[in-house]
Amino acid sequence: MQLEKNAPIFLAIILLVLLLGSCVSHRELITLNASDPDNLDQGSNEILHQTGLLAPESFVIQVSDLLIINVTAFEGNTSEFLSEEFGSRNLNSSGRDFGPNALYYNSYQVDAEGYVSLPLIDKIKAAGLNTYELKTKLDSAYTPYLKFASTSVKLANLRVTVLGEVENPGLYYFFNDQTTILEAISMAGDFSDFGNRRKIKLIRRKGEIAETVMLDLSKSDFIGTEYFFVKPNDLIYIEPVKAKAFDVGAQSVGIVLSVISTAALLANIFIDINRN
Numbered sequence: 001m002q003l004e005k006n007a008p009i010f011l012a013i014i015l016l017v018l019l020l021g022s023c024v025s026h027r028e029l030i031t032l033n034a035s036d037p038d039n040l041d042q043g044s045n046e047i048l049h050q051t052g053l054l055a056p057e058s059f060v061i062q063v064s065d066l067l068i069i070n071v072t073a074f075e076g077n078t079s080e081f082l083s084e085e086f087g088s089r090n091l092n093s094s095g096r097d098f099g100p101n102a103l104y105y106n107s108y109q110v111d112a113e114g115y116v117s118l119p120l121i122d123k124i125k126a127a128g129l130n131t132y133e134l135k136t137k138l139d140s141a142y143t144p145y146l147k148f149a150s151t152s153v154k155l156a157n158l159r160v161t162v163l164g165e166v167e168n169p170g171l172y173y174f175f176n177d178q179t180t181i182l183e184a185i186s187m188a189g190d191f192s193d194f195g196n197r198r199k200i201k202l203i204r205r206k207g208e209i210a211e212t213v214m215l216d217l218s219k220s221d222f223i224g225t226e227y228f229f230v231k232p233n234d235l236i237y238i239e240p241v242k243a244k245a246f247d248v249g250a251q252s253v254g255i256v257l258s259v260i261s262t263a264a265l266l267a268n269i270f271i272d273i274n275r276n
Helices: 002-021 076-089 100-105 131-142 181-187 243-275
Strands: 066-072 150-155 159-164 170-173 195-206 209-215 234-240
Touching: 066 100, 066 131, 131 150, 159 181, 181 234
Parallel strands: 159 234
Antiparallel strands: 066 150, 159 170, 195 209, 195 234
16 A cells, blocks of 8 residues: 555656656757856857867878769860760760769779779879879870860769768768868758767778777867868768667656556556455
């Protein structure tokens, strides 16, 4: 009898503990908050901190990269030849699609040995060069065959994968050599309610190895590192805060408690019926 009277109290205590455990503090929801003054309640029109930026490195072409290459020349039949040879892969042509599929089918892939094959000339070593260096090599390679030849080279696989605690995880393309990790996360819809800004894993391909680093976006220190700017094929994973485990557990326990409460109610009804 005493247990029946205290049951609601016990249930309320359990629910209160689960509720407190599933809470995420306001400070945990703010990026770059570690160095903010504790008494900063509103904008003070003052500089909070300054961090030196590393100049972003030029993207280095690697094996399996996709390249958009166009060649132009100012010479009668040569222009017609180039239009025929490169036309199917010229994204500058009217009516061309710029989606991921078009980028794949209208580009040249760097083979396993680091070379790219183009019309009219021998294979050109591309791996290890940036796009400007490859353009210079292509201009020289086409000079014996074309008058006033000029090439343009762009990476087609400027993409980053964002996973974990973001609103819209997935694969995203970017078209700026100075796209930051914060911009990449914003493309994925920003952090979810349980995104841990202190534990961001960045996996970056460097030649034949994959480098994994743990970043703390609650501090401004990472802005001055090479990881502030994303690179093609980067993978970003945002870990959840511990409160998410409590939140999931609270949902499960809530269901269990509901079942127990229903069973206890039915048992009381059954006991009352038998007494009467």
